[in-house]
Amino acid sequence: MTDAAAAPNCLAGVRVLDLSQFEAGPTCTEVLAQLGAEVVKVENPKGGEPGRILGTGPKPGADAYYFMIYNANKKSVTVNLKSPRGLALVKEMAKQADVFIENMAPGTIEKLGLGWDELHALNPRLKECVSVSSAPAASDTLDKEVAPKRDLYAPTCSERALRRASRAQCDTTTKPPRRGIRPNSVASAWWLAHAGWRAVVFSK
Numbered sequence: 527m528t529d530a531a532a533a534p535n536c537l538a539g540v541r542v543l544d545l546s547q548f549e550a551g552p553t554c555t556e557v558l559a560q561l562g563a564e565v566v567k568v569e570n571p572k573g574g575e576p577g578r579i580l581g582t583g584p585k586p587g588a589d590a591y592y593f594m595i596y597n598a599n600k601k602s603v604t605v606n607l608k609s610p611r612g613l614a615l616v617k618e619m620a621k622q623a624d625v626f627i628e629n630m631a632p633g634t635i636e637k638l639g640l641g642w643d644e645l646h647a648l649n650p651r652l653k654e655c656v657s658v659s660s661a662p663a664a665s666d667t668l669d670k671e672v673a674p675k676r677d678l679y680a681p682t683c684s685e686r687a688l689r690r691a692s693r694a695q696c697d698t699t700t701k702p703p704r705r706g707i708r709p710n711s712v713a714s715a716w717w718l719a720h721a722g723w724r725a726v727v728f729s730k
Contacts, residue, residue: 535562543616543623544568544600545640547575551629552596554656558625559599566623567597568616571604607638620645625654632657 540563544555547569559565569575577597581590606612617640620626626645628635635641635657642655 537561537563540564540625541623542566542625542627543619545616545626545628545630545635547629548577548580549596551627552577555600555627556596556598563625565600566619567600567602568607568619569602569604571606574602574604613638613640616640617645617648620652621649623649623652625656626652627654627656629657 537558540558542555542558542563542565544551544565544567546552546555552567552575555565555567567575573579575593575597577593578589581592583590583594605615607616620640626640628640645655646652
């Protein structure tokens with residue numbers, strides 16, 4: 527096997543600090559994990575990521591298959607981000623990271639003191655500090671009435687209601703259903719994963 531064919535471990539030694547949940551963020555970090563990066567997922571102490579109970583699992587009480595698909599090959603730690611001790615712990619982990627990824631509501635990560643400026647000051651070798659969002663921006667949507675809503679939290683129901691795919695799946699008498707596949711989330715995740723590994727590899 528050639529070196530090019532042995533790509534699955536091309537990110538060995540790279541550390542990713544993952545504060546994302548649900549789909550777009552975890553998909554991005556799952557790709558990095560599959561390429562050999564060490565991904566540490568930070569979860570809420572009260573039950574962990576909500577995706578753990580989103581759907582069925584292999585047995586009662588087990589994590590949902592939904593969560594397993596997007597979070598395989600990762601390490602996990604629970605941290606209370608609302609406590610000074612928890613924030614201090616995340617900052618210590620950030621000092622050892624190459625990539626930092628989150629998908630909280632707009633402005634939340636800065637309010638916590640975990641924005642790019644703060645983390646890069648703690649760790650100058652941090653290559654990426656990414657906020658994952660699949661919400662539409664003014665430059666990538668034809669719906670002009672949607673553009674001002676680009677700061678909405680994408681994983682919420684409001685994002686689904688904005689997407690034409692949701693509208694196409696129902697008639698005028700029913701509410702937009704939850705889509706089984708969210709192409710906007712998956713596409714943004716893959717592009718971010720691509721950008722993340724390129725930033726790490728080409729900076730060495």
